[in-house]
Amino acid sequence: MDQVPGVILGLCSFTHDSAAALLVHGKLVGFVEEERLSGQKHTREYPHHAIAWLLGRAGLAPTDVDAVAYNFQPARYLAEVPASARLLLSSATRSRALPRATGFAKVAVRTQRRLQYLRREFPRARVVPVLHHRAHQLIAFAASGWHEAAVLVMDSLGERQTTTVAHGHYAERPCIRSLEEIRDPASLGYVYGAVTEHLGWRRGDEEGTVMALAALGDAARFRPVFARALRTTATGFVVDPAYFPPRALHSGYPRISPLFTTDTCPPRNPEEPPQQVHQDLAAALQERTEQVMRHLARRAHRVTGSRRLCVGGGVATNCVSIGRIVEEGIFDEVFVPPAPGDAGTAIGAAIAVHADTGSRQPLEGVARACYLGPSYPQPHLDLTRRPGLKQKMLGGEAAEFLADQLAQGMIVGLFQGRVEAGPRALGNRSILASPLENGVVERLNATVKFRESFRPFAPIALAERAGEFFTLGQDAPYMSMASQVTAKAREQIPAVVHANGTSRLQTVTAQQNLFMHDVLQAFGRRTGVPVLINTSLNVRGKPICGTPEMALDCLATSGLDALLLEGRWITK
Known part of the structure; x- marks a missing residue:
């Protein structure tokens, strides 16, 4: 940028969990998820209410915004288009090669159009696309308040990445050095969401219900299935496409294979009460998720040497798995930010722009902060x-x-x-x-x-x-x-x-x-x-x-x- 931006608006929008954050000269003015103001849960709409509240709180107009930080980079999706050709090498994935390539290309174009929309909304601002996992890493680390830590991010998909290991340190501003990555189609979030849907709950919303159901089941029944479907490697894990076909980013392409259904159970009707088989399937899924997450935490410790761990991404909301990591004693302390999912990347993206433009203003109001949205101290109640x-x-x-x-x-x-x-x-x-x-x-x-x-x-x-x-x-x-x-x-x-x-x-x-x-x-x-x-x-x-x-x-x-x-x- 030609000059250091003083007013940075961070956005998560157009996908799910729309949210906005505002940094003014390095100080976090506020952050709020659009659903809290619109009443529409997990809304993907442009966060009009959130932005209006933030600018109003700061006494600013849209023309005062210097930079808009968006939480995805469209060009990164395009890199998967030629890479999808590797799926042609296996009979288990061949049918997904073309739809996957076209799906990632369409998302790249769609994301570019979203950036153009933001440029129209803020004509005097520079719109900066931020790598999705970097936004996750920065909010996870900055919110901890620590000067140094390992940073582990796990989600369904950020451009091409699903899991990243990084090292965070604080000099004049939070800095992240990425060390390792796992790319789609190896994705814990994808697998957990697919089984959530198979069990009759809403993917992207009710994974917590499946985690709760798991406590009632016997993991031994389907343990061999998940041992095959989710295999750990020296540096991470892989997903067997025979059970979970690679995502296509098109509707109409199921995430569960017929083999998975044969080896487990038919899909549950959401109107029917869960049976023992559903409890057992949830238990096996949760058990394997915990094992893989602990494996990834050990890997993060090994490559960073840090005694503290920050965890981000949607998979970090699996509180049972996080508790298991704490209990294992791999790290002296584990931290999960209050908004580990995509909404929190609105703050992370704003921090990325603040850090990358050489601002000498210290970052304020992020560390150990969770009460960041609107208040109504003297409401008029009719x-x-x-x-x-x-x-x-x-x-x-x-x-x-x-x-x-x-x-x-x-x-x-x-x-x-x-x-x-x-x-x-x-x-x-x-x-x-x-x-x-x-x-x-x-x-x-x-x-x-x-x-x-x-x-x-x-x-x-x-x-x-x-x-x-x-x-x-x-x-x-x-x-x-x-x-x-x-x-x-x-x-x-x-x-x-x-x-x-x-x-x-x-x-x-x-x-x-x-x-x-x-x-x-x-x-x-x-x-x-x-x-x-x-x-x-x-x-x-x-x-x-x-x-x-x-x-x-x-x-x-x-x-x-x-x-x-x-x-x-x-x-x-």
Whole structure:
């Protein structure tokens, strides 16, 4: 660039999980996923609402933007077009060679058109395409706040890459040195999504449901299938095309082969309850995923020599596998950013442009930050459209009041402060309940979240007392790691212990979230247990509530008992 850009807009758009981030002279003004403002879960639409909020917060106009960082590079897709000819060498892949080549070519053209669209939206800005995995690497490393770490990114597909190992270090700005890569069609995200769809859930949305179902199954039944389908190598892994044909990036080309169906089971009808065979298939998939992810983590340690690991990409949301990596002790500490999936690459892409243009401005507001979206400190609430709701204002004892209601068995929505980044509610857009109440999990699943009865609920715990109940041995601020539990947890709070003996833990410090810390302390004084159930403020099929109106709708249409919305106690 001719000059160092002071205002950088980072975008994830047109694919899924649209989001926007804004850096102004190196400081992160904010980040928000479009779904939190539009109400459309996993939206791929251009993030109009997110961009408008960011520019408004900074007091800027679109003409003030110096650079737009986009999270894909179209030219990288084109490189796969001639490379697809290698599929002609095997009878198992020959039929996919031409559709794969044309599919990658079409995506390259489509991505170039998206860049042209952005140039029209921001005519005074330079639009910079950023390598997808580099965007993942930078947000994973920069968000850790560490000066040095191994960086492992695993997703379904970023241009041609599916898995990368890099070394991160911090000089004047975060720097990433890529060391190894695995290219498509070897893709953990592709395999997990394909089996999720085969099991009757939405690929790209409900992989977490399959991970939960896995705890109920016996992996031994289909272990040989996945040992053949996902084979580890000295430097990574390969996928057997006889089970998972190479992707074509065209609709109408299945991701599951007839051989896979023959060796496992027919596709499940989403309307039918899962059977034992589905549980066993999920268990085998999850077990093999954990084995491959641990293998990749060991490889990252070997090639970097680092004692710390940052993990990014959509596969990093597999909290059970991340917990297994922590337990193995390969690294002293493991970090997953609050938004490890594609939405977070909006921040990563902006950081890439900031770093590449030689800015001397230090990066601010990224390290250990998760509350990055809009807040509504004094919302105007019109309850006349919802005549069944009533409200009262709470004073300075809101934390004590909330803890008391939770201790009495109420299930309460909490809407406070800025919207969280990433797929987990972290105490600002949460549904809270006591883990000591009989039948609380069943009630939450059936009448509040409207989801499958086998789905577990995560605990949120005081960081300073988490060791009494969970054995993870490190902080887990973003609910991204599954931990084994202690005997005390099994005895006192079995509601947050899943069938596999783990809990997807979130630890909270006063520095991270003072109000939530106060609530946990107050609940602990009343019950002796400073742990609550924490799930996202939404119902199935809807995104986490980003606005007061969305939160009121959630209260009105679900089995929530009450909503604490910025100091207002709202009940039915």
